[in-house]
Amino acid sequence: MITVDGLTKRYGQLTAVDEVSFTAEPGRVMGFLGPNGAGKSTSMRMMVGLSEPTSGTAHILGRRFGELPNPGREVGVLLDASAQHGGRTGREILSLAAGTMGLPKAWGDAALERVSLTPEEARRRVGNYSLGMRQRLGIAVALIGDPDVLILDEPANGLDPAGIRWMRDLLRGFANDGGTVLLSSHLLHEIEVIADDILVIGNGRIVARGTKEQLLTEGGTLARSADPAALAAALRAAGHASKQASSGALHTEADAGTVGQVALATGVALTELRAADSTGLEEMFLALTDDSQRDGLRDETDTKTEGTAA
Numbered sequence: 001m002i003t004v005d006g007l008t009k010r011y012g013q014l015t016a017v018d019e020v021s022f023t024a025e026p027g028r029v030m031g032f033l034g035p036n037g038a039g040k041s042t043s044m045r046m047m048v049g050l051s052e053p054t055s056g057t058a059h060i061l062g063r064r065f066g067e068l069p070n071p072g073r074e075v076g077v078l079l080d081a082s083a084q085h086g087g088r089t090g091r092e093i094l095s096l097a098a099g100t101m102g103l104p105k106a107w108g109d110a111a112l113e114r115v116s117l118t119p120e121e122a123r124r125r126v127g128n129y130s131l132g133m134r135q136r137l138g139i140a141v142a143l144i145g146d147p148d149v150l151i152l153d154e155p156a157n158g159l160d161p162a163g164i165r166w167m168r169d170l171l172r173g174f175a176n177d178g179g180t181v182l183l184s185s186h187l188l189h190e191i192e193v194i195a196d197d198i199l200v201i202g203n204g205r206i207v208a209r210g211t212k213e214q215l216l217t218e219g220g221t222l223a224r225s226a227d228p229a230a231l232a233a234a235l236r237a238a239g240h241a242s243k244q245a246s247s248g249a250l251h252t253e254a255d256a257g258t259v260g261q262v263a264l265a266t267g268v269a270l271t272e273l274r275a276a277d278s279t280g281l282e283e284m285f286l287a288l289t290d291d292s293q294r295d296g297l298r299d300e301t302d303t304k305t306e307g308t309a310a
């Protein structure tokens with residue numbers, strides 16, 4: 001479990017992380033989503049003791065990172081896959097990590113296997129690795145101590161779609177075995193594929209949180225019809241706001257059943273009716289992060305959209 005309470009980091013006038021609080025639960029994968037510069041890396045660095053918070057606390061399994069006796073046995077961390085020494089082989093890097101944690105060398109081989117790096121690849125120098133291979137090696141280093149918690153900053157960076165699916169399965173298995181996963185990304189699709197719970201950060205503040213299902217449901221409904229203006233008016237009369245999405249379809253918070261009933265009663269033929277799913281989540285993500293980036297909104301606290309899980 002990871003418990004973060006009021007975590008704040010100021011650099012001079014800039015508040016990079018502003019009163020961030022959440023709990024990441026065992027058995028679940030939490031995605032930490034936000035645009036570039038939103039404060040994800042700074043938050044994670046504070047969680048693992050690489051940066052001192054201005055205020056607030058972060059606990060992993062009930063203790064500050066610095067209080068963990070052998071941190072790599074409790075929490076696996078990947079902050080920057082390019083940070084490994086390019087002149088070393090993958091196997092050497094894992095041997096060093098095993099040595100630091102006081103683990104048998106064989107644990108390095110087990111970690112390599114878990115991330116599907118072959119023995120031949122492990123004998124190559126990291127300087128010759130693709131970005132995706134470096135990410136796999138970084139995850140192997142995070143996993144080597146058999147920790148209960150994983151904190152991964154942009155681990156899907158450089159992975160192709162098959163690689164992202166592989167990572168989803170790996171993290172799903174880790175969580176199913178009772179582990180806690182926190183991973184960041186600035187790409188909605190990655191988080192949508194991998195995470196159970198989503199925490200959205202914009203301009204240092206949490207702007208939305210909830211299970212993926214909650215946030216998808218909050219994405220509303222998309223309806224395409226022969227007469228969008230008439231459908232929009234009928235929805236409005238029934239108490240449901242709508243707006244034209246970029247695709248031309250109407251986007252409304254009403255559920256699909258309600259939209260169907262309204263269309264039937266109004267005599268407007270529907271040509272498409274579906275949950276807005278990722279389109280809705282994307283629009284929400286863009287709107288929320290745009291809002292949080294705008295000057296003047298930084299001091300408002302009532303712009304949050306809250307689900308229940310985080």
Ligand SMILES: Nc1ncnc2c1ncn2[C@@H]1O[C@H](COP(=O)(O)OP(=O)(O)OP(=O)(O)O)[C@@H](O)[C@H]1O
Binds near residue numbers: 043
């Ligand atoms: N050491 C530092 N000194 C001053 N400002 C910093 C420092 N580290 C980060 N920042 C600023 O804090 C803000 C948050 O940066 P952070 O790296 O946490 O964002 P991020 O969400 O991880 O972004 P990205 O997706 O681009 O990695 C940015 O405005 C960044 O410029």
